[in-house]
Amino acid sequence: MKNELQNIISGKSSVVYGALIQTVARELERSCNASKLDKENEHFKKQETEILVELIDKEQLWISDLNLDNYVSKGAEQRVYLKDGKTVQKLNDSIYYASWQDYFHNLLLNNFFFADTAYRLDGFYKDADVVFAVVSQSFIKATEPTKLENLLTENGVLRFIDTVFYLDKTFWN
Incomplete structure (x- = not known):
């Protein structure tokens, strides 16, 4: 399974809605390596964000028509907006992650x-000089109480939302 996950992250294998996410992640990795950015440097994420903005500009990935009137909630990690009856859009500035690549x-x-x-990367949004990834995810209507975080129960089925995975350095070995 580790090899399969490595292939998905590196873009060698596909995953649902993964094409744009993989493209952006690979371009960030390539650009950061070419710029010799050090992930341990305290300014890494700021420099990485600058590279990300260049990519967003080049590929025209800015979302300008985001409907902020459909605000649903805000967690520690992201803002949530109802897109339609079946989908929510989430704005995330990767605050929980050491890098955008990790996000x-x-x-x-x-x-x-x-x-x-699954998350679909719709594009990016900028608010007060903060860059947000805009992702869509199925709207899950909790039909039963669930006592665990980031887990909802819909019609007897557990649904994971807002998962947070961290890969340590040994993952690539």
Whole structure:
């Protein structure tokens, strides 16, 4: 399974809604390596964000028509907006992650393990100089109480939302 996950993260294998996520993650990795950015440097994420913005500009991935009137809630990690009756859009600035690459890897891992609540990367949004990834996810209506975080029960089925995966350095060995 580790090899399969490595192939998904590196873009050698596919996962539901993974194409754009893999493209952005690979381009960030390539650009950060070419720029010789050090992940241990305290300014890494700021520099990585600058590279991400260049990519967003180049590929025209900015979302300008986001409907902020459909606000649903805000967690520690992201803002949630109702897109339609079946989908929510989430804005995430990767605050829980050491890098944007880690955030995109998290999305890919979520999509592998929990395809029923897979994230689709719609593009990016900027608010007060903060860059947000805009992702869509199925709207899960909790029909029963669930006592665990980031887990909802819909018609007797557990649905994982807002999962957080972290890969340590040994994952690539």
